[in-house]
Amino acid sequence: MKLSPSVEETEQYFKQLFIDQSDFQAKRLVIGGTEFRLFYFDTLIDPSNVQDFILKPLLLRPQDPIHEVVSIIDYAETEQADEAVHAIMYGKTVLQRSGESRLYLLGADLKKERSINIPSNERVLRGANEAFIENIDTNLNLMRKLINTTDFVVKTYTLGRLSQTKVAIMYIKSIADTSFVNEVDRRLQSIDIDYVEAPGFINELIQDQKFSLFPQLLITERPDRARAYLMEGKVVVSTAGSPDVIITPVSFWSFFQSSDDYQISWILGTIFRLLRISCFFIAIGLPAVYVSVSSFNPNLLPINFVNTLQSSLKYITFPPVVEALAMMLLLEILREATIRLASPVGQTIGVVGGIVVGTVVVQSNLVSNTMVIVAALTGLASFIIPSYEMSSAIRLLSYPALLLASLFGLFGLAFFFMMICIHLCQMNTIGLPYYTPPFAMNPAKDTLLRAPLWAKRTRPSGTAKANKTRLRNPRGWKR
Amino acid sequence: MMRVIAAFIICLLLTGCWDQTQLKKLLFVDVVGLDYAGDSKQIQLNYVISSLREASQGGGKPSGLFVQSIGGTLYDAVNNTNKEMPGVLNTLETRLYLISNRFAKDDPLSYLNSTAQFISNPLYAYLAVYDGDLPKLLAKKKVKNLTVADFLVGILDEEKKRGRIPTNKLLHLILGGTEFLNDFALNRFEPYGEEARLAGTALFSDGKYTGVNLDNEETQLAYLLEGAKGRNQFFFSQAEDKKFSALLLNAKRKFHILSTSESVREIIISLKLDLKLVEDGNGSKNYTKKIMNDLEKTITADLTVKSAKVIATLQKANCDYLQLGHEVAAYHPNLYKAMNWREQYPKLKIKPIVKVRILNTGIVE
Amino acid sequence: MSKEETISGRQLFVLVFMTQLGTEVLSLPHAEAGIAGHDTWLAVLLSGLFAQAGIVLIWWVGSRYPSLNFFAYTSRIVGRPIGACLNLIYGCYYVLSGFLLTLSYSDILNRWMYILTPRWIITLMILIVGGYAAISTLKRIAFVSQSFMILAILGFLLIVFSGIYGFDIRNLLPVLTDGWYPVMKGTYTAFTAYVGYDLLLYAYPYVKTRSKKKVLLAMTLANACTAVYYIAVCLISTTTFGLKQLLVIPEPLVFILKNYRVEVLQSIDNLFLIVYACIVLATIYVYFYLAAKAFQHLRGSGLGKQQMWVWSIVVICFIGGFFIEKRSDIRQWAEIQDRLSVILVVALPCLLLMVSAMRGVTRSSL
Structure with a gap:
């Protein structure tokens, strides 16, 4: 729907839409004669942020272009009312200046998140002690920090007709085989459901075998583990609201691997x-x-x-x-x-x-x-x-x-x-x-045995078809 | 697919379990004693059933139960027992078959062949002869603080490990035997006071007891001539009122068949023994090279005589325990075909050549 | 028809090796003892060489039609009606082979371990596993075989190490007592033990190797391994048992394994008979799979679904099991199958090769 330049009309529109929502607020402001409206859910925004970064600057320069006035990075403009509705639902503060038929979407949402903790389900003795949390942005942040390459791709979707949950798939462009990425993509896109409970729902909706007891997607809460799989050309799916990510496609043997195996001597790793x-x-x-x-x-x-x-x-x-x-x-x-x-x-x-x-x-x-x-x-x-x-x-x-x-x-x-x-x-x-026989000289060399790193020169051929070389010049210092 | 399997499994659950047995009801026959009942041809079967009693929290008393039954064949006898006591009698764990003297003389293997039909029977059970009253021995509750079964099997196991007696597993003798000729020497127990002891071997020719026995020392020598390995067997010999004790380190035996184009002229058995001298009764003095050489000669002479005696005994009994017949048949098939081995074997010229080396004198000089 | 996934040379090796091993592992020493006597191993070795010749023949036929499987090019060689007939015959032959194998293994289990369990249940269990494996593609079947092969190797080690109990080399001597005739006769009997390499007829176009020579190499290696397996089994049986015993013991290996006695484990024969299921099944499902494929190729565009064919074969075999209960009947059928296999595995491909050579024109037009 197109917006009208009148703030009253816009207010009317939003009020009708959110008629039952008691936490919806339409704040009237008149600064220097110009009328402003702020639309937001007061349960979703951070009042002090709104105060400091939107209202204060506005008081000083009410006539200047908004993007110059407000000191907020998360800034967008729209002329579509439904887009603004989504933004409000997400916790944005929506601003309208009287006489302009456009809305400013300002991110001043309240960030309630717990701190990054020690993994509770996948304990290891050696290695990183960070675990994913429920906030997807933090999770992506963790991953980005672990992989510093432009090849690392994060694609996001929103799933869930009602919940509008943010879902991100991550992969490494130069390693992962595009056909698998596209297939995961296709399967995720096809999900049409009220809300997404990750990882359970996604797991059930995208796995191949419906009647198998064996888990077909690997679930982990460890960023370092997710990175290890990304480097084999696998795809990681992270969902907002879930401290677990899904790794796919994995083989049967992945469920017997632990991050610890790679921190200790390969002989011990193999024995474990x-x-x-x-x-x-x-x-x-x-x-x-x-x-x-x-x-x-x-x-x-x-x-x-x-x-x-x-x-x-x-x-x-x-x-x-x-x-x-x-x-x-x-x-x-x-x-x-x-x-x-x-x-x-x-x-x-x-x-x-x-x-x-x-x-x-x-x-x-x-x-x-x-x-x-x-x-x-x-x-x-x-x-x-x-x-x-x-x-x-x-x-x-x-x-x-x-x-x-x-x-x-x-x-x-x-x-x-x-x-x-x-x-x-x-x-x-x-x-x-899903399962390859352990003695079939699997190129991954990571099934029954945990092969030494210097022997694992190639990536698993299934997922990383094009870019096979994992390790160049192993222990090259010896020569 | 899954539903079919589920239905299938449910069907099976309803029908019950066919081959299931209850472990607590099983009676494990440990030793089987075979004899004739009285003067008849009926088989008298004596078993010892082993179990562990009063076992709780890490303790337990091994015990043996003696049962006797009579029947026309093995199966018949077992069948008769079933009517006399509850429980499921089985030979799953049988370790020893003991046969009496007179049973052994009368083609024992024809009865024992049916043991091959016991599907779960471990045929590694020993076969041995007991020269005495079988039921009396087996009925004993304890011998040397062990159950009868543990006592008898223990003796055989240990002596076998020391390499002093031949092993006679049931499987090697029944159904015609694994050897070329079914001639063998079964370990023989004899009564000793209230108990029993191992007393050499009983010689069998074509599966029948000949009545001739070898004593313990002869058995060991015969076993070495047959090709046993050196396993620290103990030797004691006496020559010119000198007494030696030695331990065998290595043994190597070879057959040489000397033949003309028509017949076997002579068979030479060369036996090379490497010994460790433990004592020679000469008190403490250092062994010089000369003394050692002399000792080697004396022992060689002594053993040669003894071996010749063993071979003579074997020949007299017409028991080709050394499987010379097989050697001839394998390497001189034409000669073997031309001759009647059974008849000619006792008359053959067989000469043992023993060579003894004393490698060391243990840990003291 | 579903598309076939390609297999590697290594997978071909495993598939053929596992298909060649069958119930003969247990029965060959006994069967041969009555014919070739001491020289069993020689007969087995010779028939291995014959099998090698057969492999070269099939490879040759296959290399004339590198992009088609056997059931697809039969009609190219001899025309549609006869080709369809041939496929039907092959299909029936594979069903019969799988059926007899199932029966003889369940017979062995029935005699050795499960006396009271009705045989039809054991047969049904074997058939279910066989059918379940046969509904997938060649590659997946190769995966299964590769997994089962560990057990075949384990069995082999058990057999070889059991040889140390009472091993007498003199039992092999003298060589060729009665001349070559019994050995040649034994070679015929032993040949059926090697049948299974005919898998190449179907698998040839689906093997992805650098050159087609590699296919031949993989086949040869598989055949050689099978030969080693059989020869080891025969050597150990003849050297540990007297000839008299071998003649009355139909499964000498089981008796040999009874000899094992470790501190906490004995009677390994029972374990072996169970593990042996893998060796037998690896053959059964390949046969069922081939049969289903042969039936599917009755029509050029594919007749029915593979799953449907496999499960109907299973049902037929299950029902058939009720009609053959006597052991001698199984043997009689097995003899018929022996003859059939010589005709279908050796004679017919040879004939087809000649026909296709005569119609050399078709080859260039492909």
């Missing part, structure tokens, strides 16, 4: 990586192995071992499957309880769960000693996985594994693992294979 991957198998398969050994193939264990196992089961009424299910359920309840409860109480839960339940359940012959060990190991193994999404998926997968093992023993377990493997092989993320 292997530990995590073996924990993947332990967390899925250990209860199932326990059940199949105790009820299908006790002959896998030598007689002394079997006798010990047998004696611990002697007075247990439940079959091993029920034992296992009960203990795993208990573990899951404890985990959920500790997350939901306030942290001082959480400690108590640990004591109750670990000591009281653990001992009493064995002493009362409800669950065998061995099963308690198995349950504890399974739980620990799943928590070792750096990604929360992956670790939850793994813990959930151990239930079907357990059921199949209770029906078919080890063959059931093998069947389950084969199905998982095939499922992983068939998965895609943004058109790229």
